[in-house]
Amino acid sequence: MTAANRQTFRVTFKKCSWILYLLIIGILSACSGQNDEASTPSPATSKYQAPPIISTNSASFNGPRSNYTVKFTSNDINVIDNVGSDGNIFLATSVELLKFTDISIDLAIAKTSTSIGAENLNSLIELYIAYFNRVPDAAGLSYWIDRFKAGMTLDQIGESFYAAGVVYSSQTGYTATMSNSDFVRIIYKNVLGRPSPDQEGVDYWSGRLDPGCETRGACETRGTLVQKMLNSAHTFKGDLTYGWVAQLLDNKASVSKEFSVLQGISYIDPNDSVTKGITIASTITATDTSVAKGLIDALIGLPVVNISQPSPAQSARFLQQSTFGAKSTDINTISSTGFNNWLNSQFSAPQTLHRNYMDKIAATLPKGVSDLNQNHFFESFWQQAINGEDQLRQRVAFALSQILVVSFQDSGVNNYPRGVAAYYDTLNTHAFANYRLLLEAVSLHPVMGVYLTSLRNQKESGTRVPDENYAREVMQLFSIGLYKLNLDGSYVIENGKPVETYSNADITGLAKVFTGWSWAGPDKTNTRFFGGTPDPNRDWLPMQGYPTYHSTSIKTFLGATIPAQSPANPEASLKIALDTLFNHPNVGPFLAKQLIQRLVTSNPSPQYIARVASSFNNNGQGVRGDMKAVVKAILLDVEARNDPSLGNAGVGKLREPVLRLSSWLRAFSARSTSGAYRITNLDDPLTGLAQTPMRSPSVFNFYRPGYVPPNSGIAAAQLVSPEMQITAETSVVGYLNFMRDAIPNGMGSSRDVKADYSVFTPLATTPDQLVDKVNLLLMANQMSSSLRSQIIAAVNSISIPTSTQAAIDTAKLNRVYMSVYLTMASPEYLVQK
Structure with a gap:
């Protein structure tokens, strides 16, 4: 140049x-939702316990809808389980309802919807939008079609919607005692897309509901007022300034028809019908429906195409997700051998220890290990990132380093560059092992002990209490997170709020487990516990338990209790604690989502998360926590292997x-x-x-997994983009x-x-x-x-x-x-x- x-x-x-x-x-x-093609499904999920239940009019299956391919012919309905053990089922054409574990599919709703005419159908759908700002479910829409045909007016149906909205007040904002002006503000937001309406407009519409309205020219019920506001929204069609209002309403109605009429979807859980229906509608704008349609695609699943010989472009994209970058030789290899064979070869590729490089450099320095610094680790990191033959291990370890964080930015950690190299080796070593072993190796690594102050942590005595730092972070960041999760990564909701996974009492109880751990060495003297007579390899050897400093009192946390000990047994306490954490139902979805974010996409669908979490829970052979199964599930999933469009929102990552x-x-x-x-x-x-690498500003990584850039299109679409932080x-x-x-x-x-x-x-x-x-x-x-x-x-x-x-x-x-x-x-x- x-x-x-x-x-x-x-x-x-x-x-x-x-x-x-x-x-x-x-x-x-x-960019949205999902795409048009797929490849081999994730191979490892939990097996079903019973065969499908089939009757004359319905069929119930054991997995989520996205696990299945449904094909219709003039003679039968073919339902193919691509993941579990339900097999290949042929159903009679008399079957009108397919039930899956997350949603049901009404095969008769399309015909039912034609019985009241297109205009009346649209009016019913718009009531869902006006009252709830949600897409209707097929079952609910079918019910109200029948009520409409039986003589109920749209105004009467609207009043019933309002009563239902009060039941789900935390999601809808309605209450039985809300003022007319507050009611109008909700309708403004839902119908006109204006969460902050002008006061003049609020006064005008609420005035038609308030006592004395007859003196102001007209009175309305809440049901008739909603109809008037809907009609008003449509009058803006084509307007240069406010035409977007009518277009937004039309887009919401279009997606609603796609969801309930064309696809026939209803959520199994009534709460999901409200909360997830609202989520889909909230992603719709006057100019874009792609995010909402992507969410629908994720629900119903994507066609599975077996790519036994990927194209060069498909191979290169796979390498972007699974390595530190595509090379021509690797593209050629995958194009000829396929994804699965490449993964298997990577699982068996030998590991090169960063610690060995540090020792090699130390041998050339005047003061040996004492002269090492973080730059020597960076040299080793980039050597392996650029040239390492075990690229999958390298990339997964880098992802793990942003979940199980230690950082050179900590002044204590910075004193142990060889220790950091060994910590990174630990992530590499366990990248394809079992997460339970990784959790223990991380918990006992001296660099983690320095970083999160569990090293030299002492039992309670007098006014002294155990350090709670590691106990808190091993739960919040390394295993179960802050809130209880469903298998698909969504929050467990009780009384309208997410349920916390642990309390301060759990932190206090777990902190006692991490007392009495300190530097490795040939003895367990007080001097060694506090750092004296250092072993030359203490910066990388696992911490050892010192019974003298380990709490012997009862330790209660997460529903588990370790009885009082005599003598102290730090190893036994640790085993119970880590087993309890590892077996918590949150770990699968918690880890699955973050690894998907680091490797494939910032906004995985709930179904994608659930499939990977299922692989964590059971690798297909009854083993929990198998990282090979998790990595395969992530990279071979239909959502990872689809050929994406640059115009699809929610796909990919910065x-x-x-x-x-x-x-x-x-x-x-x-x-x-x-x-x-x-x-x-x-x-x-x-x-x-x-x-x-390895210099994140805090234990929360360089960026949070749920980070949303403020005042951005990403925020408006209700997506996240961690790297934007x-x-x-x-x-x-x-x-x-x-x-x-x-x-x-x-x-x-x-x-x-x-x-x-x-x-x-x-x-x-x-x-x-x-x-x-x-x-x-x-x-x-x-x-x-x-x-x-x-x-x-x-x-x-x-x-x-x-x-x-x-x-x-x-x-x-x-x-x-x-x-x-x-x-x-x-x-x-x-x-x-």
Whole structure:
């Protein structure tokens, strides 16, 4: 890239950085639900206990609707279980109701709906929207169609809706004693899409309900007033200013018909009908229904297509989710052997210990291990991230490092760089093992003990109480979370509120378990407990129990009780505690959702979470916590393997900075001049990437799993985007500047790490082929035609001279730099689909 070109891009992208930030939000929030194709289903879920129950008119199955494929012919209804043991069932065409564990499907509702005419049907559906802002369920809609045909008026049905709304007051906002103005405000929000209506409008409509309304010209009941407001909303159709009001109502009605009439869906749980029906409707805007339709797609399931030989694009996308970045050789391997075979080979790939690298470096330093620092770990991290053959292990361990967090930013942890390397080894070692073993290894690792202050934690005595830090975080962040969960990750609701998983008493009881643990060594003296006579390997050997400092009193937590001990037995206490945590029903969905977020998508459907959580609960052979089964379930799930559209909202995730960098380093076979891969701290958002491995600012990671960018399209769509928590104008500018410099010049200390473009420069004379190769490696062929055309035009703008070979080579390289930079700067690349 010429100096003039570099200056042009410097100015252009600094001006556009905030626009880029908004475009990222736009692409994320414009993407929805699910897609059109799928591949092999997740293989490991809990087996069903009984066969389907089939009668003349209905059939009940043992799994959620999304586990099944339903095919209709003139002779029968074929229901195929793609996941469990229900098999391949043929039903008579007389069957009108299919019942699954989450929803039922009314096969007769489409015919029933035609019995009252399209206009009356639409009016009934709009009552659901006006009173509840929810999509109707098929069973409820069918009931009210029958009542309407029996003579009930729309106003009378509306009054019944209001009474039902009072029953579900926490979800709907209605109460039996609410004022007329509060009632009007709810209808404003539901019908007109205005949660904060003008006071004049509220006064006008509530005045038609208040006593004395006859003196103001007209009186209404709440039922008739709703009809009037609905009619008013439709009058805005085509209006340049308020036309969106009518369009929003039309969109809600359209999605409602899709849900209840065309698909015939009803939730099994009446609470779900209200809460989840409201959720679907709340994602609808005047210009977009894709999120809502994606949620419907997730409920009914997606067609399962067995991809035994993935295309290069499908292979590249799979590698984006399962590795630190796609390489041409890996794309070819997966395209020829398939996803499952590649996963199995990765499960058996040998591990390389980061601690061994640290020991090797320490042997060259004047003070040995004492001279090690965090940069030596970063060297080892990037060596393995770029070149490691066990890429799946590498990527899963990186995901785990953001759930089971320790950080160099802690001053105590920073003193043990070899210990941090060994901690990361622990995550790698157990990435494909059992989560119960991982939970124990993490709990006993001395670096975790330093980070969350469980090391040297002493039993209660006098006014001293055990340190509660680790007890709190092992529950909140490492196992069960704050609230009780259903299998699909949704909250268990009681009295309209989520149910907390633990109390302060549980923290206090569990804290006693983590007393008496301290440094490993050949003895258990008081001196060693407090850090004296240090064992040379104490920074990585598991902590050992010191009975003298372990609480002997009763320990009660999460419904478990460890009786008073004599003598103290810290190992027995720990086993009971970790077994209790591991067997809590929350662990499967809690871990499943976060791992899906780190590998595949920020907004997995409840069904996706439930399928992966089922694999955690039972790997198909009665084993709980099998991480291989969990990883397979995540990466082979239908929602992960669908070929997505860039226009589908809720699909994919913002690429975090570390993965953007690693994707480039792997795609272009980056090599280290020194052999050490001297990539150091990248924290600075303006000069770095705003993220460095193992340097999260707190135990809550770089970003929270439920983070929602405020005042954004993502928030309006009720989606989350965790990585947005470290994305702002400064970090966007920093990323653009960082990559603009790194792509042509290399990065790291003294430009130690440089990309190899030798296989790309021959394509520089054919820009379309060059951009297509970059597109495959960095974007799995997801580049839009408009972006592709823009990049090709920019590449063509760099002329190739006919003078010296050196000038020709320089121009070709500049073309490569341009294609890579513009791809990596695009919002389409920044959102991994």
